[in-house]
Amino acid sequence: MNHPDPQARLQPAATVAPITFHRSPDLGTPARESDTLVTLSIDGNEVTVPAGTSLMRAAGLAGCSVPKLCATDSLEPFGSCRLCLVEIDGRRGYPASCTTPAEAGMVVRTQSPRLAELRRGVMELYISDHPLDCLTCAANGDCELQDMAGVVGLREVRYGMTGNDNHFDAEHAAAPDTSNPYFTYDPAKCIVCNRCVRACEETQGTFALTISGRGFESRVTAGAGESFLGSECVSCGACVQACPTATLTEKTVIEQGQAEKSVVTTCAYCGVGCAFEAEVKGNEVVRMVPYKDGQANRGHSCVKGRFAWGYATHPDRIKSPMIRASIDEPWREVSWEEAISHAASEFRRIQAEHGRGAVGGLTSSRCTNEETYLVQKLIRAGFGNNNVDTCARVCHSPTGYGLGQTYGTSAGTQTFDSVQYADVVMVIGANPTDGHPVFGSRLKRRLRQGAKLIVIDPRAIDLVRSPHIAAAHHLKLRPGTNVAVINALAHVIVTEGLVDEAFVAERCDAESFAMWRAFVADPANSPEALEATTGVPVAELRGAARLYATGRSDGTAADLANRRPNGAIYYGLGVTEHSQGSTMVMGIANLAMATGNIGREGVGVNPLRGQNNVQGSCDMGSFPHELPGYRHVSDPLTRALFGEAWGVDIDPEPGLRITNMLEAALDGSFKGLYCQGEDIVQSDPNTQHVEAALREMECVVVQDIFLNETAKFAHVLLPGASFLEKDGTFTNAERRISRVRKVMPPLAGKADWEVTVDLARALGYPMDYAHPSEIMDEIARLTPTFAGVSYERLEELGSIQWPCNAAQPEGTPTMHVAGFVRGKGRFMPTRYVATEEKVNARYPLILTTGRILSQYNVGAQTRRTPNNLWHAEDRLEIHPQDAEERGIHDGDWVGISSRAGETVLRATLTGRVQPGVVYTTFHFPESGANVITTDNSDWATNCPEYKVTAVQVVPVSKPSEWQARFQRFTRRQEDHLRAASADGKVEV
Amino acid sequence: MEIQPLIKMANQIGQFFEAWPDPAQARSEIANHLQRFWEPRMRRAIVAHVEQGGEGLALPVRDAVKLLAERQAGH
Structure with missing residues (x-):
């Protein structure tokens, strides 16, 4: 029988074999890619594999299991344990199957009396240096050492297990390291297989671990002999996952068992x-x-x-619905029926008194596709208007606009796997190792293999220089000058003849290209002309442009006409959260088209979405101007389709965006808000403006798992359900729709979609769904790009990248392969317009904001976990030169004031930021990072300009006035919450 | 609605389309943008502001708002 290797190449979803809940078997070594196949015989079974495949993997594919300890198929073979020995006809000795490549015509035996004897000998040595405490060991039943002892038939250990000949007895054992809050390291149980060290290097790319010492003194060492917590370990868990024994074990497993x-x-x-x-x-x-x-x-x-994930059962969870007449009153716990009925009657009252458009709602990227779909449906069909928006407004709305205008669809173009085929990677305004760590590790792996890196960021993110990685070019631009930089890059490509003319002629709109070419070729867009504006040296900028277009910084790719390198762009909120966010997205799209970097693996334009379901919440019609599938509400055919399905007339006019809702609240024409899973008080800019607008509203309904900052301004609090408590789907940055499956019942009794259904019913607009799969079926019926999506198909394929329809029944891993969704790619002129947020003598520094690895967004989840050990407060990064001028020392309290407000943080002095620029995160509400950000926003989408705020920083000795007010208000609101529960079961 | 934020937003839209070589096309694109993305009460406010002189609005933006008003009036 012939056994092809199903994992020979990391294929897109379309060609991956159906998956089940069972992990696919560990074949010992990774799959290899090769056009050459070799056929060999293993234990009498014929097997065909790509050249370069190990005998161990080939044996596994042939159904022959070879014992192993140091091998696992997520890591390159190491050949240290000597358990996987095999016999090969015509060869002397017993080679390790993990490091021996399969060759055509080989005849291999994995079992023989001699091999059994050798393996027992190897295992005997391992076990002689291992504590025999299996019955009380946390890995009992999940230990590869235990399994292998059984497999090889070990029956006795002849060597002494006391004294100096081991490293586990009381006299010689090193103490376990329990410093990490999530896992322990017990050196007594270590077999020195190096899997943890290799996982840290190969899988994660941090290189935090090594093996120190020799013989019985061998130890896994974190950093330079520090504790795991104190080292540069990022706690990704790859080492724990790779460990074949209980040496590295999750504390929850130790405490709770298997x-x-x-x-x-x-x-x-x-x-x-x-x-x-x-x-x-x-x-x-x-x-x-x-x-x-x-x-x-x-x-x-x-x-x-x-x-x-411990936040899911944190004592702060809201478990009962609550209502109150005003935010100055205590909460009152009520039944679900009373809370829903009260909310519905308030919304109807407001509409009767102030008009149909006086209410609206917000969906959240932290909720499922099905939930966001239902919220926008409730607003459009139940409220009868289009006043729905989502938190993507404040992060990636410019991506939707910019890519929609240029390519015809509002999404990234690639799979994450695609980065494996990139030759040049340009990272703009993103920090993948912190914000998207798993992709960051994939990217680092590709860079270690030789791909070149360009970083465009005002701050020195880790990728600029980390173990075995160095950016070829770091364009350390001044915040707010992105568009000037992208225009200068385009200028070099156009004026130095680096345009992929064939691609442009075939795939792009000629008229728009001619307009764009003339625009960027203008000397005003040259790197020389813009150097003073951007702060980017001409040589660096020209080198980066040439590298992206040709694969060489000197631009002398001899065979450019025959083979262009794969250039891939990955970008984040450092692109979108500017007054020219949409312009910059279009500039990126222009650059990729001009160099032919669209429509195949290894290239593309890849927005790195901040939250898990940003893509999905946008897909589901969460924006006020478009219905699901990005179809404008003014389109009569689309309105008719949804109108007929929903039994209502859809309003043909766009609704209010979040920012517009707040403005309308302040002018008295917007009075009621249904906010599901979103925290606009903490996450949106100019906090005091948001608070003032919410205070003006008569009915704010917040549905959340915690009393978040917005809930403190609410009149109805509906308990939300965490992702562990419900069924649904999320759509990631690759357009990949994946199942969310319920693993525990909702703590408050209802999944979020059920709450929306109840609210719609109480509003007089009944919805009838028995399960989220039925909601997805409705989405598929009404949305062409989702036509082939169903829970059944998701079970079959594992996940699906939209578009999924009759033309692409298994989804679309790479977009725009044969043509752009809009037909011809459209170039857009992108004139640089300086932000209105200017530095001056009063506000001489620029504040820019970002994220950190251990905390997530507003921190509502991660702040309720031990992740606080790594990041317990938001700090202000300031360059030592700026600090010295102000008499600021590391750790000092500093006041940061802007035109919008003032807050106080502690300072961290670092060269990561350039002089004139300061940086902070926004994970803790008491920090008030958004008290200082302003109302400036993107011209096309109103995405806030979080990345540029003119500020002054001075040493202070007490919190800001806002922080003092915040603390008083928070205490009052916590009292109101405590009062809600007679038995005190609500903890705050 | 408060007019100053709307004036600022409209001028920003106008600045993007300044790069377009054909002023008539730029004017039409600005009007399209307002039509497609602004809620009616925002459009009414900016149209009313232009009817009162349009102070603070860049000239091409004023023209675009007039075009928008004409379209809404069915001209």
Whole structure:
């Protein structure tokens, strides 16, 4: 029988074999790619594999299991344990099957009396240096050492297990390291297989671990002999995952024991959308393990998804619906029926008194596709207007606009796997190792293989220089000058003859290209003309442009006409959150088209979405001007389609955006808000403006798992359900739709979609769904790009990248392959317009904001986990030169004032930021980072300009006035919450 | 609605389309943008402001708002 290698190449979803909840078997070494196939015989079974495949993997594919300890198929072969020895006809000795490549015509035996004897000898040595405490060991039943002892038939250990000949007895053992909040390192149980060290290098790319010492003194060492917590370890869990024994073990497993079952689901953190196995015992999660067959994460994870899920059962969870007449009154716990009925009657009252458009709602990128679809449906069909918006407004709305205008669809073009084929990677305004860590690790792996890196960022992110990685060009631009930089890059490409003329002629609109070419060729867009504006040296900018277009910084690619390098652009909120965010997205799209970097693997334009379901919430019609599938509300055919399905007339006019809702609230024409899973008070700019607008509203309904900052201004609080408590789907940054599966019942009794259904019914607009799968069926019926999506298909394929329809029945891994969605690609002129947010003598510094690895967005989830050990407060990064001028020392309290407000943080002095620029995160509400950000926003979408705020920084000795007010207000609101529960079961 | 934020937003839209070589096309694109993305009460406010002189609005934006008003009036 012939056994082809199903994992020979990381294929897109369309060609991956159906997956089940069971992990695919560990074949010992990674799959190889080759056009050459070799056929050999293993234990009498004929098997054909790509050249370069190990005998161990070939044997596994042939159904022959070879014992192993140091090998696992997520890591390159190491050849140290000597357990995987085989016999090969015509060869002397017993080569290790993990490091021996398969060759055509080989005849291999994996079992023989001599091999059995050798393996027992190897295992005897291992076991002689291992504590025999299996019955009380946390890995009992999940230990590869235990398994292998059984497999090889070990029956005795002849060597002494006391004294100096081991490293585990009381006299010689090093103490376990329990410093990490999530896992322990027990050196007594280590077999020195190096899997943890290799996982840290190969999978994660941090290089935090090594083996120190020799012989019985060998130890896994973090950093330079520090504790795991004190080292540069990023707690991704790859080492724990790779460990074949209990040496590295999750603390939850030690405390709770092995799980009973596992459920494959999708992480609720960033836009990578990692698949995890939620291992549970009863209704209790024991651990989250990255799913080996997850098509977004390929078995890897980060500290958030892997470990920071304890918030789901945190005592702060809201478990009962509550109402109150005013925000100055205590909450009153009520039944679901009373809360829903009260909310509905208030919305109807407001509409009767102030008009149909006086109410609206917000969907959240932290909720499922089905939930966001229902909220926008409730607003459009139940409220009868289009006043729906989503948190993508404040992050990636410019991506939707910019890519929609140029390419015809509002989404990234690639899979994450695509980066494996990139030759040049340009990272603009993104920090993948912190914001999208699992993709960051994939990117670092490709860079270690030789791909070139360009970073465009005012700050020195980790990627600029980290172990075995150095950016070829770091364009350290001044915040707010993105468009000037992209125009200068385009100028070089156009004026130095680096345009892919054939691609442009075939694939792009000629008239728009001619207009754009003339525009960027203008000397005003040259790097020389813009150097003073951007702060980017001419040589660096020209080198970066040439590298992206040709693969060489000197631009002398001799065979450019025959083969262009694959240039891939990845970008984040450093692109979108500007007054010219949409312009910059279009500038990026122009650059990719001009160089032919669209429509195949290894290239493309890739927005790195901040939250897990940003893509999905946009797809589902969460914007006020468009229905699901990005179809404008003014289109009569689309309105008729939805109108007929929903039994209502759809308003043909666009509704209010979040920012417009707040303005309308202040002028008295907007009075009621249904806010699902979103926290605009903490996340939106100019906090005091948001607070003032919410105070003007008569009915604010917040549906959330915690009393978040917005809920403190609410009149109705509806308990939300975490991602562990419901069914649904998330769509990640690759357009990949993945299942979210319920692993425990909702703590408050209802999944979020059920609450929206109840509210719609109470509004007099009944919705009839028995399960989220029925909601997805409706989405598929009404949305052409989702036509082929169903829960059944998701079970078959594992996940699906939209568009999925009759033409692409298994989804679309790479977009715009044969042509752009809009037909011809459209170039857009992108004139640089300086932001109105200017520095001056009063506000001489520019504040820019960002994220950190261990915390997530507003921090509502991660702040309620031990991740606070890594980041317990937001700090202000300031360059030592700026600090010295102001008499600021590291750790000092500093006041940061802007035209919008003032707050106080502690300072961190660092050269990561350039002089004149300061930086902070916004994970803690008391920091008030958004008290200082302003109302400036993107011209096309109103996405806030978080990345540029003119500020002054001075040493201070007490919190700001806003912070003092915040603390008083928070205390009052917590009292109001405490008063809600007679038995005190609500904890704050 | 408060007119100053609307004036600022409209001028920003106008600045983007200044790069277009054909002023008539730029004017039409600005009007299209307002039509497609601004809620009616915002459009009414900016149209009313232009009817009162349009102070603070760049000239091409004023023209675009007039075009928008004409379209809404069915001209």
